[in-house]
Structures are given as C-alpha cells and as structure tokens.
Amino acid sequence: MGANAKEVISLMDVPEGNMLEQAQVAAREFAKFSPQAVDKIVEAVAAVAAERSAFYAEWIVRETGYGVVEHKTIKNEGSSAGLVNFYKGQNFCGYEIDTEKKVVKIARPAGVVLALVPSTNPVATTYYKILLSLMSRNAVILCPHPAAKGCIVGSADELTAVAEKAGLPKGVIQVVREPSIALLETMMKSDQVNLILATGGPGVVRAAYSSGNPAIGVGPGNVGHYVDGTGSLDKAALDIAISSGFDNNLGCTSDSVALVERDVADAMLEALSRNGVLKLEDKDDIEKVRNVLYPDGGFNPAAIGKSAAWIANEAGISINEDIKILCVEVDKIDDKDIYTREKLFPVLGFLRIDGLDAAYRAAEAMIAMGGAGHTAAIHSKDSDKIVAWSQLPVYRIATNGPAPLVASGFASGLAPTMTVGTGFFGRSSVCENVGPQHLIHWTQIAYSDDPSEVLGDIEDAMTRWDKSRSA
Incomplete structure (x- = not known):
C-alpha cells in the first residue's frame, strides 16, 4: 500500500x-x-x-x-x-x-x-x-x-x-x-x-x-515608507497613520518604518501627532513597550492586533484616548531591533534619512530582514524617485496612499486580495x-500555421460541446 x-x-x-x-x-x-x-x-x-x-x-x-x-x-x-x-x-x-x-x-x-x-x-x-x-x-x-x-x-x-x-x-x-x-x-x-x-x-x-x-x-512583509518632502506632509502623515493603525496593523502590507528626509522629519512628526500618533520620548517608556511586545526577546502573541491603548496600559504608560499609534524613533535599521521588524500591532518605527540612496539602503535592509517580494511605499511628487523606488526587490510600490489599502487593491487599481504573491524575490511562483x-x-488547441489549415466550424463545435456538458 x-x-x-x-x-x-x-x-x-x-x-x-x-x-x-x-x-x-x-x-x-x-x-x-x-x-x-x-x-x-x-x-x-x-x-x-x-x-x-x-x-x-x-x-x-x-x-x-x-x-x-x-x-x-x-x-x-x-x-x-x-x-x-x-x-x-x-x-x-x-x-x-x-x-x-x-x-x-x-x-x-x-x-x-x-x-x-x-x-x-x-x-x-x-x-x-x-x-x-x-x-x-x-x-x-x-x-x-x-x-x-x-x-x-x-x-x-x-x-x-x-x-x-x-x-x-x-x-x-x-x-x-x-x-x-x-x-x-x-x-x-x-x-x-x-x-x-x-x-x-x-x-x-x-x-x-x-x-x-x-x-x-x-511571505512576510516589512514595509518601509519613504517620505521625500516633495508632496504634502499632512497627506503623507494621514496616510501613514491610516496604514499603521488600520486594523491595529494586522496586515503584512502595513507600514513598519517611516523613512523621512531629515529636513522635513520634525514637521512630519508634528503632522503625525495630529493624526493620532504618539512619539515615545522617554527611554524607559520605549523599553517598557519593547518588553510588552517582545518579553525576553520573544514575540508576545497576546499583543497581536491589540490597540495602542492596550499596549500602553500593559507597559504602565499613560496616553490620551485619541492615540491610535505609538511611534519610536530609531537611528538605523537593525534586525535585532524589534522596532524595525514587521509588526502586528500599531507601533511605527521612524528613521531620519539623508537622501534617496540612504532611504533605498534602509528599505533594502528591511526587506532582507523579511519582506522580499512583498511591498514598499513612497510619498513623492518626483516621478524619477518613484521609479528608483520601484527597483527594490518587491512587487508592489504603494504610492501616495495608505500602503495596506493600496497594495491589497482596496484603494487602488490592483486586484483586491487577501493573498499577496511575493514572486521570485520571495521564493514564490506568483508575484501579483x-x-x-x-x-x-x-488547455490550448493549436492549429498548424500552414495557410491551408483553417479553423472550420470549431466555434460551433465548442458551442455544442459546452451545451452538452453545462449546467
């Protein structure tokens, strides 16, 4: 047998x-x-x-x-x-x-x-x-x-x-x-x-x-969202807040780290704060949140899909009720830093960037941690930068919108999906x-290209065959 x-x-x-x-x-x-x-x-x-x-x-x-x-x-x-x-x-x-x-x-x-x-x-x-x-x-x-x-x-x-x-x-x-x-x-x-x-x-x-x-x-995602300052910072902040807070960040297309040009970074943080994003300033608070999300370095499943209020409460931090996302500024992309990994809770990393090349290297490092073939995001009015961003090893570039809604086809011309193909970059057979x-x-019926060979009544035959077997 x-x-x-x-x-x-x-x-x-x-x-x-x-x-x-x-x-x-x-x-x-x-x-x-x-x-x-x-x-x-x-x-x-x-x-x-x-x-x-x-x-x-x-x-x-x-x-x-x-x-x-x-x-x-x-x-x-x-x-x-x-x-x-x-x-x-x-x-x-x-x-x-x-x-x-x-x-x-x-x-x-x-x-x-x-x-x-x-x-x-x-x-x-x-x-x-x-x-x-x-x-x-x-x-x-x-x-x-x-x-x-x-x-x-x-x-x-x-x-x-x-x-x-x-x-x-x-x-x-x-x-x-x-x-x-x-x-x-x-x-x-x-x-x-x-x-x-x-x-x-x-x-x-x-x-x-x-x-x-x-x-x-x-495959997993780890979305870096580059903001170059050529477009509206208020729009970029709103879209990133929507992305990081959407369903409490329960999606592999949601933003993980905002990669923001240094000369607009402070203005961007202010715009984010107007959209329910709280940047944690106190090092002790940042460590407390880290310990809630990754106790002893391991992922905490109880935190999946929980709100910013739940995370803050578990960490013993008091926040206003209108806060939907916690934000932690990082100084580099590091696979040992949980704030630069894919997240399944509303916590956003924030990295100040000096130019497109530096942003590209940061996003590439994030993708290498987990996210090959998946999604990257950009807010820019510079088409050349958008094209350059598309050379990252991913198959979706969410452009000037909330990444999870754009990449999943709920707010773009892409096909609506709950299964995002990661293609060759992500060791998959489907990229879309x-x-x-x-x-x-x-199944393909292919006739010889000899001009004497014609289709004849194949269309009628297909119709007859279809009717004979159809419900």
Missing part, C-alpha cells in the same frame, strides 16, 4: 475524513457549469457576504481579540463585493478563440483547493477563498486557524447555504470543523488535493510548499495579487 493510500485511510478515521473524496466528486460536477450558472452563484454569495460584513467583523474581534471592527468590515466588504466587481466580465470558466493565431483556449480548474485561513483576517480570507474558488469552478476545503474557528465556520456555512440555494453542488464548499496540525499536514500531502492556497505564518506556508502538491503561499486566474490553467 502506497503512502497516499495510507494518508487517505488516516483521514477516514476523523469526521472530516471523506471531505476530499466528496470534494473531488463535487469538483468534477462543478467543472461542467456554464459561465452564466457560475455568475449566478458568485453574485448571490458576494451579495450576502457584503451584507453580513459588519456582523462578522464584530464576531471576529469578539472571538479573537484582534483588530478593529470598522476596519474588519472594510476588509470583508473588499473581499466580497469589491473582489467580484473587480473581476466582473473576465473569463475563468469558458473558452476563448483566437482566429488569427488559430488557437482555442479552454479553462481548466485545478479541482480541489485546500484553503488555509488565518486568525488575523479570518472572515475576509474565508470570503476571498470561497469566491476565488467559485469564480474558477473549483471545490474548496477551508481549514481554519483554531483561534478563529467560530467565525470562519459560521461565515463559511452561511455562504455555502446561499451558494447551494443558487445551484452549487453539495460538497463544493466544505470547512474543517475541528482543525489540528496533524490533520492539516495529512490533508496537504494527500493526492486528492490539487492546489493549496496558503495564507498564514511562515511555518504553514513552508509546509504547503514542501507537501508535494502545487501551492500558492504568501492572487486571483481566480491563478486557480485555473488553459
């Missing part, structure tokens, strides 16, 4: 054991659906998801203690109606004919997608991965982080009911109700999984890539914001 057979048997020993088999059967049926039938399901699911965004945002914060309800709502809306509106009219489940090149392309779904859902953005990721799978005619099995199991299962169950009422076969959307590391590892290695969509910490992403199955994962196009491949 082979290893894969043993894995399937081990899965059969738990309630979720027949999920993969059910998903494979459902995926084959769903793959026959017409684009019109798929659109009907997608639109029904997106409408309910958007309508219920605030409800689940409150549930997330209540269950996990992470983030801000208002900001969770924005993420949920962007990952439902915003996502579907962006891709409306694009073809992920039909065919295309290029008469000039004599090539016919037929969309082929992956099959069964195993979708890991993190605790930091649980419902937005659930919405996003369900809708990506539906738009591309894939079955999806959601594997929740235990810390957010309730809201993930609740939202998935609601969207499943809506989708099945709109005609989706049973088994296309499933959710693991009692997640465990052992079960996840076994499922990831199963030959009944066709693609793993991994959003989470480095450990689960590495496990997905080493599973033996195709996988799309994300992951979308339904990454969950399909295309």
